[in-house]
Amino acid sequence: MSVTMNTPTSGNRLLWISLMVFGMVGLSLNAFARKDGMAHGYVEVKEVERVQVTVVQSAGAGAASADAELKWVAPTDPKIASGEYTRVAGVAPRAWTVESLVPAKEAAMMMTARDAGDLTVERVEPSAINTFGIWIAAFLTLGIFSFLYRDNPWYKVAESVLIGVSAAYWMINAFWSTLVPNLFGALAPTLVRAVASPDLPVSSSPNSDFWLAVVPLILGFMLLWRLAPKGGWISIWPIAFIIGTTAGLKLVSGIEADLMAQAVATMQPLVVLNPADSATATASSFSFSAISFWGSIGSVVSVVGVLSVLTYFFFSLEHKGAVGKTARVGVWFLMITFGSAFGLTVMGRITLLAQRFEFLFTDWLNIG
Structure with a gap:
């Protein structure tokens, strides 16, 4: 009796094709038959305005200092009315629009309230780019899930996009959160405030900040020399500086x-007292009711665990007799610790999976 090897594969293929067909039909009904549709992106639009003010620092009792700090604050800041802030004459206010993503159901309620005349609710608008982003995110999420079927080009594309976008995101995040305020803000603070960051704090020692920023600037250019056809050895110096500095800082903090x-x-x-009784307990007034039972148990378990685990890693004595039994207890503590850490890791991954399902059902399918 011969058994063909392609029967299970054909059955699996038929199953997946059926699921895809039913899925496409369900998506079509959900997108076009429902009133709310699916995968609509909305943004909350806020108009932000800032004015430049002067904060005069008091130099002493009854004396005013000549040093003044410049800040950008909202025009409605109460410190302007109280006189603590003084608006800088001749500097025009700066205004811009901030958009933040809002879930579809919350956006519907906000738009309904605003249409009813409640102007305290922020303005909400449909966002084509966020709608497109929801579809792309759903497409990539399903692409990652497609690996459950088998390795396929859809999964490879989603995996490559994930790695590339992650690298680009952290590069842009480092640029705006590190390079702009710390490097460019020290080298050209006026230009940075005018172009990129109006809220950049005013330094009390701009000259010192400038020369201190020159050092990482030079090291950064030396690090990029790695990309040059010749002279790649120059990048070894900033790498050594980074590794040495990081090792020194991590050593102390570690x-x-x-x-x-x-x-x-x-x-x-080993004997832990209740917090209410520990401050007033003395040798003459001590009572067993002041002892925290579970706190004392925890202290004893902690000491036993530390000593037994250290005994397990002490190889100068053969693990026999009392030493062997103590080391065996240490193994139990190690296994419990590793199991707890592994369980915590698994729960973290399950949380990520739940977030992806929540995105698919709530943001994309608009269900629930």
Whole structure:
């Protein structure tokens, strides 16, 4: 009796084709038959206006300092009316529009309230670019899910887009959150305020900031020399500087946050008192009712766990007898710790999966 190997594949293919057909029919009905439709992007539109003011710092009792700090604040800031801020004459206000994404159901309620005459609700408008983005996000999400069927070009495209967009996002984020305020803001603060960041703080020592910013600027150009056909060795110097500086900073913070914090956490009394009784407890007035049972159990378990795990990693003595039994207890503590960490990781991934399903059903399909 011969068994053909293509029967399961054909059955799976028929199943997936059927699911795709039913899915397309369902999407069509959801998009065109429902009144609300699906995958509509809306934005909340806010008009933002800022005026430049002067903040005069007091130099002492009854004396006014000549130093003044410039800031950009809202025209309705109460400190302007109180006289703490003084508007700078001759500087025109700056206004711009801020758009933030709003869920479809919330946008519908906001538009209904505004149409009814409630002007306290912010203005909401349909957004073609956000609608297009919702469709692209749904397409890529389903592309990642298609790997459950098998490896396919759709999945490869979605994977490549994910990696490329992530790299581009973090590059742009680093540019605007690090380079613009810290580097360009120190080298040319006036230009940065006029072009990119009106809220850039005014430095009290602009000359020092300028020369301090020249150093990372030079190191940055040296790092980019790696892309040149010749002279790639120049980029080794900024890389060494980055690695050395990062190692030094992480060493100190790691010792304080990990080593010292964990060591201090184990140096706790085995008998823990209730918070209300610990401040007034003395040797003569001590009572067992002041003991925190679960707090004391936790301290004992912590000490036993630390000692047993250290015993497990102490290889100068053979793990036999009391040492072996203690090391065995340490293994249990290690397994419980690793299991808890793994469970936390799995729950984090499940949370990401739930967020993707929520996006598909709420933002894309407009269900729920």
